[in-house]
Amino acid sequence: MFAARQSFNLFQKRAFSASASQASKVAVLGAAGGIGQPLSLLLKLNPRVSELALYDIRGGPGVAADLSHINTNSTVTGYQPDASGLRDALKGSEIVLIPAGVPRKPGMTRDDLFNTNASIVRDLAKAAAEASPEANVLVISNPVNSTVPIVSEVYKARGVYNPKRLFGVTTLDVVRASRFISQTQGTNPSNEKVPVVGGHSGVTIVPLLSQSGHPSLAGEARDALVNRIQFGGDEVVKAKDGAGSATLSMAMAGARFAESLLRAAQGEKGVVEPTFVDSPLYKDQGINFFASPVELGPNGVEKINDVGAVNEYEQKLLDACLVDLKKNIQKGVDFVKANP
Numbered sequence: 635m636f637a638a639r640q641s642f643n644l645f646q647k648r649a650f651s652a653s654a655s656q657a658s659k660v661a662v663l664g665a666a667g668g669i670g671q672p673l674s675l676l677l678k679l680n681p682r683v684s685e686l687a688l689y690d691i692r693g694g695p696g697v698a699a700d701l702s703h704i705n706t707n708s709t710v711t712g713y714q715p716d717a718s719g720l721r722d723a724l725k726g727s728e729i730v731l732i733p734a735g736v737p738r739k740p741g742m743t744r745d746d747l748f749n750t751n752a753s754i755v756r757d758l759a760k761a762a763a764e765a766s767p768e769a770n771v772l773v774i775s776n777p778v779n780s781t782v783p784i785v786s787e788v789y790k791a792r793g794v795y796n797p798k799r800l801f802g803v804t805t806l807d808v809v810r811a812s813r814f815i816s817q818t819q820g821t822n823p824s825n826e827k828v829p830v831v832g833g834h835s836g837v838t839i840v841p842l843l844s845q846s847g848h849p850s851l852a853g854e855a856r857d858a859l860v861n862r863i864q865f866g867g868d869e870v871v872k873a874k875d876g877a878g879s880a881t882l883s884m885a886m887a888g889a890r891f892a893e894s895l896l897r898a899a900q901g902e903k904g905v906v907e908p909t910f911v912d913s914p915l916y917k918d919q920g921i922n923f924f925a926s927p928v929e930l931g932p933n934g935v936e937k938i939n940d941v942g943a944v945n946e947y948e949q950k951l952l953d954a955c956l957v958d959l960k961k962n963i964q965k966g967v968d969f970v971k972a973n974p
């Protein structure tokens with residue numbers, strides 16, 4: 635009897651310590667928006683998330699009340715911009731996802747969002763640097779090529795910058811690439827892997843079809859596919875006709891990235907996602923951030939993979955990418971210097 639009780643206690647202890655080490659608080663800033671709501675829904679369905687903190691300048695508590703009725707174990711709390719709302723949402727978070735900010739309308743580039751979104755992201759980064767400096771920060775708000783450097787400058791100014799914990803979410807580009815290539819080839823998209831490197835806007839999005847399952851794609855078919863991957867976001871903006879940009883596919887992509895980080899944090903090896911990070915790959919050309927496949931680990935970035943072998947056509951795409959990327963990154967850095 636005693637032995638049975640003792641082994642039961644041991645089992646309980648093990649079960650407790652396993653779940654305690656896997657307790658993961660995730661905060662979503664901009665949780666009531668077009669991306670924020672479905673993203674929060676997917677996070678509520680993720681058993682790796684133990685606590686969900688939903689912050690928005692309006693509507694956070696309503697979204698939280700709604701999601702909190704879903705019968706999964708995580709707790710959901712909504713926060714608003716009162717005295718300590720943002721700080722409380724952030725405190726203790728392992729992951730902070732930022733989809734706060736305005737989306738594009740037809741005719742706009744992502745860079746046209748800079749004037750509005752730069753200060754939104756800067757202010758949220760200030761709060762995160764204070765309340766949860768060790769969290770992984772996942773920036774969704776556009777223009778990603780500039781908003782990620784903004785977060786890094788804010789953290790640097792406060793002496794808490796850890797380049798391994800800052801990620802621009804570019805997952806949607808590979809999600810689209812695998813879907814679009816499968817449509818041209820009549821294949822199953824879940825079997826299609828297309829690396830996409832560079833940044834997250836127009837020509838800074840560089841698909842590497844030579845490294846896909848269809849390396850011999852060439853000519854007009856290749857050009858059309860590359861163009862569709864680079865400008866996939868515009869397709870949705872046009873179809874939504876003024877009502878915003880991709881939200882549902884973005885929520886799926888953001889939830890996938892968060893899930894990958896949690897898997898890696900919880901000990902899984904070999905978890906690789908494309909992401910726009912502080913990267914050594916093109917630093918010698920003055921480009922401090924670059925998206926490439928990154929292996930994730932318990933400390934965030936584990937290993938940054940390079941772009942691999944590219945053909946002449948892809949080298950030209952990369953050359954064009956680097957020109958724009960450099961300007962986009964500098965714009966973010968300069969913004970924080972001028973508007974700390």
Ligand code: NAD
Nearest residue numbers: 664666667668669690691733734735736737774775776884
């Ligand atoms: P949306 O307008 O539907 O939602 C944005 C939300 O942010 C709103 O609920 C708003 O109240 C909130 N918000 C605004 N300022 C805030 C602040 N200071 N603090 C907290 N919340 C704040 O827009 P959306 O469609 O969800 O898009 C959000 C952003 O994501 C846009 O910048 C869009 O361009 C970008 N986006 C990025 C990707 C990507 O691949 N990285 C994909 C799609 C969209």
Ligand code: LMR
Nearest residue numbers: 738744776867868879880
């Ligand atoms: C996307 O790629 O869908 C997003 O960056 C939103 C946009 O403005 O296109």
